[in-house]
Amino acid sequence: MxxxxxxxxxxxxxxxxxxxxxxxxxxxxxxxxxxxxxxxxxxxxxxxxxxxxxxxxxxxxxxxxxxxxxxxxxxxxxxxxxxxxxxxxxxxxxxxxxxxxxDSKGKTYRYSIYQTAKNPFYNGLKAHIDKDLDIEAMREAAKYFLGTHDFTSFSSAKAVIDYKVRHIYELEIEETNDGLDIVITGSGFLYNMVRIIVAYLFEIGELKRKPSDTLKIIESQDRTLIPITAPPDGLYLERTFLNIQELEDYLEENLEKH
Amino acid sequence: MxxxxxxxxxxxxxxxxxxxxxxxxxxxxxxxxxxxxxxxxxxxxxxxxxxxxxxxxxxxxxxxxxxxxxxxxxxxxxxxxxxxxxxxxxxxxxxxxxxxxxDSKGKTYRYSIYQTAKNPFYNGLKAHIDKDLDIEAMREAAKYFLGTHDFTSFSSAKAVIDYKVRHIYELEIEETNDGLDIVITGSGFLYNMVRIIVAYLFEIGELKRKPSDTLKIIESQDRTLIPITAPPDGLYLERTFLNIQELEDYLEENLEKH
Missing domain, CATH: 3.30.70.580 (Pseudouridine synthase I, catalytic domain, N-terminal subdomain)
Known part of the structure; x- marks a missing residue:
């Protein structure tokens, strides 16, 4: 059994x-x-x-x-x-x-940060970013990830799988009472892909990069352009969709919400 | 300096x-x-x-x-x-x-438990008690601790200090969204005293002991009567009162609340 x-x-x-x-x-x-x-x-x-x-x-x-x-x-x-x-x-x-x-059909990851004073009770549960972030810029960049792309530019050099095409259904920035969460739903994720996308979005939020460069970076399929990975603190495997119905129900509910 | x-x-x-x-x-x-x-x-x-x-x-x-x-x-x-x-x-x-x-004049400790299904994200932050507790019985027992008592019955056998008289200003049971908190304010606490009182109150809540026996147990000054200590999970040193004014302000505010 x-x-x-x-x-x-x-x-x-x-x-x-x-x-x-x-x-x-x-x-x-x-x-x-x-x-x-x-x-x-x-x-x-x-x-x-x-x-x-x-x-x-x-x-x-x-x-x-x-x-x-x-x-x-x-x-x-x-x-x-x-x-x-x-x-x-x-x-x-x-x-x-x-x-x-x-046999599972997709996953949702959540990355949580807080931006208030250092809080020891968030140790390992939320990452701490003690800077203002431009949420609208992050949302603008996020849109370029949606859909089907080869995510070589956003995968670890250590990735062993050759096929790097994945479908991103959702990439949202949600404001929380003391920071923000990045929520990403996809058909699957390459090694470190979520943490590289998250680190990239934080650089956008800190105005170190321009949202409009995002598509060019994805299309270049160049692993060396984004040499950053967010720390594991605050990263949650939030949902695993066992079948297409679960994924569709989730997306329907969440696309309405946003 | x-x-x-x-x-x-x-x-x-x-x-x-x-x-x-x-x-x-x-x-x-x-x-x-x-x-x-x-x-x-x-x-x-x-x-x-x-x-x-x-x-x-x-x-x-x-x-x-x-x-x-x-x-x-x-x-x-x-x-x-x-x-x-x-x-x-x-x-x-x-x-x-x-x-x-x-030179400090007292402390408040808080002990937090949750009573819902096991939650790994409370690991070390709240103790888990998967039983119903009779809160009214716990509140009745709590009243006997208030005031000045010799707390030998509620101190660890390992305590090295001979003078065991302490004053308890506040001992409250607060309901939370998924369990309860025990809040205790005193002039000072003997070794393990908070955790022994907390473990005792949980036994009262589980109806293993009668609230009306509390004063007799305190007055017996017998360390062997309460051979239980609550685990450290969920115990917080919540306030340290640096002077009498801070303590008085806190008590005034909290005695109003209850």
Missing amino acids: RILMKIQYNGLNFNGWQHQDEGRTVQGEIESALSYIHKTFTRIHPASRTDKGVHAKEQYAHFDTELNIPAEKWAFILNSKMPKDIAITETFEVSEDYHVRY | RILMKIQYNGLNFNGWQHQDEGRTVQGEIESALSYIHKTFTRIHPASRTDKGVHAKEQYAHFDTELNIPAEKWAFILNSKMPKDIAITETFEVSEDYHVRY
């Missing part, structure tokens, strides 16, 4: 999702609970691998089991074995050929 | 205030910045030593300096050398015989 888990985690004290030689990882914590229950090593497969310090409000991962436990009971069993910075909120059965990474 | 610093910190990733052989401490971080600036070891003296995992929204500590730097500039200089989980928000000169631990 293949079980799909819905997962939340606070990335602050994790060395990312994926198993590392050193440090706690989300994959490591969940696999070690599952392996203990199964008395044999049990692998999990995520929708996305998040980097060190990145949070998830809606991550998914699946595993296979031969234990005779109802699918929905796994959430309770696993959650009771999780540390305080991981919650497994729901579990359900999927077909044996389902693979969440390939 | 003696400089008094106003300090905030997120205790999650600290091994407490006081220097330890292992792990980060708040004292260690601030002393190491000060010692670097002074090119010689520079000691700081706090209003309260907080335990591992405990937060502060208003802690104070002072140090002596011979450097010719205006008192109010120290906040900016030190803050720029602090990690993201400590903020030094204000600095000012005090007289050479001032000692914040002995």
Whole structure:
């Protein structure tokens, strides 16, 4: 039986999702609970691998089991074995050929910053930018990312995948009570793509770059033009769309809002 | 010149205030910045030593300096050398015989819990109690703590100070949108006293103990009756009253509120 888990985690004290030689990882914590229950090593497969310090409000991962436990009971069993910075909120059965990474249809990421005086209670949860940002300039630049583009210019040189075309459905700047959030929804994201786009938009907001150059930079497909990456603080995997219907419902609701 | 610093910190990733052989401490971080600036070891003296995992929204500590730097500039200089989980928000000169631990007139602690589903983003910031609590019973028990008492029954066996009489000005249960906060203001607190009182009030809320037994337990001056201590998650040193006027203003405002 293949079980799909819905997962939340606070990335602050994790060395990312994926198993590392050193440090706690989300994959490591969940696999070690599952392996203990199964008395044999049990692998999990995520929708996305998040980097060190990145949070998830809606991550998914699946595993296979031969234990005779109802699918929905796994959430309770696993959650009771999780540390305080991981919650497994729901579990359900999927077909044996389902693979969440390939079968999911898109994701939303949120990047949160605050602009008031330094607040230790935001440590790792919101990035701190102690400058005024020109939100209208950021919104103007954001429009150029919408649609289908080759995002080579906004991907890490470390990216191993050759096909760099992705579709961006939404890129919004939302004002909050003490800063702003950047919300981006796409069919998928290249390695570091969200953090490079976010860092680029902050440079636009600080008037270091002109919004009207954005399309030229995207079209150049040149990795060296934007040599900046925003820190992981404040980055959340906010939604994972398991199917087209979920994505369409989300977009319909959000395009109305803006 | 003696400089008094106003300090905030997120205790999650600290091994407490006081220097330890292992792990980060708040004292260690601030002393190491000060010692670097002074090119010689520079000691700081706090209003309260907080335990591992405990937060502060208003802690104070002072140090002596011979450097010719205006008192109010120290906040900016030190803050720029602090990690993201400590903020030094204000600095000012005090007289050479001032000692914040002995000269301050009281403190407020806040203990925050949430009662909704497990939330990884509250990790270390609010304790999780997944049970209904009888708030009226907790409020009834809270009244017995007000006033001047010997708090031996509510102090750790590890307490080294012999004089255990303290005055409690305020002990309130405040409902929040997803749980409740316990707010306690006193002339001073014995080692673990806040966490033992809080754990006791939660047992009252769970109907494991009767509110009417509270005075008898206080008067017994018996450390073995309440062998429980609430975890540090969710405990905040919220206010430090530097003088009687600050304390009186606070109490006047809060006694009106309730």
